[in-house]
Amino acid sequence: AQRVTQPEKLLSVFKGAPVELKCNYSYSGSPELFWYVQYSRQRLQLLLRHISRESIKGFTADLNKGETSFHLKKPFAQEEDSAMYYCALSERNQGGKLIFGQGTELSVKP
Amino acid sequence: KAGVTQTPRYLIKTRGQQVTLSCSPISGHRSVSWYQQTPGQGLQFLFEYFSETQRNKGNFPGRFSGRQFSNSRSEMNVSTLELGDSALYLCASSLGQGFNSPLHFGNGTRLTVT
Numbered sequence: 001a002q003r004v005t006q007p008e009k010l011l012s013v014f015k016g017a018p019v020e021l022k023c024n025y026s027y028s029g030s031p032e033l034f035w036y037v038q039y040s041r042q043r044l045q046l047l048l049r050h051i052s053r054e055s056i057k058g059f060t061a062d063l064n065k066g067e068t069s070f071h072l073k074k075p076f077a078q079e080e081d082s083a084m085y086y087c088a089l090s091e092r093n094q095g096g097k098l099i100f101g102q103g104t105e106l107s108v109k110p
Numbered sequence: 111k112a113g114v115t116q117t118p119r120y121l122i123k124t125r126g127q128q129v130t131l132s133c134s135p136i137s138g139h140r141s142v143s144w145y146q147q148t149p150g151q152g153l154q155f156l157f158e159y160f161s162e163t164q165r166n167k168g169n170f171p172g173r174f175s176g177r178q179f180s181n182s183r184s185e186m187n188v189s190t191l192e193l194g195d196s197a198l199y200l201c202a203s204s205l206g207q208g209f210n211s212p213l214h215f216g217n218g219t220r221l222t223v224t
Binding site for chain 1: 113114141142143145152153154155158160165166168200202204211212213214215216217218
């Protein structure tokens, strides 16, 4: 069965520290992986997707098919990065149907 | 461009009643998806519509239904409400299917069933 696991409910770091939000998935085919973010009192929005191989707001994520992981990383956390982060998976060309992880709340302290 | 608009923002209903939620997608977007968000189950996919046709359906009972109109606006209906249906219902729109069409979410409708 398709599944996305985010093992940490809460991750707390100090400003300037490196951040890694973990995401593991189980899927038999070739999935598309995404990170969505929800800042306080804002709507859920796309942060980045594996197919684009881009860096957004200093965040990067590499798809590791061997370890079935798609961890989100940022070398130096900022206070404005504090938010809820969701890892999500979709089948290829089925972008409307996302399977979400439970989310990780990132708290960046000054 | 205006974002995805969901109405109403809040709803309080009684067990056994039915409810209809509305979603207006971003102009030009033809795909609309619905999600249920609860503290226990997180974000769960309900269904997706594209050009008035249901393309995908999640694992929810038949009490949950939806439709899409020719202008891409969508509605979802929940009949015979149960206490467990209390949740935030999110609508998301995109240009179409595929990774080139990321989802744009609305602010949601918070449904409380008493």
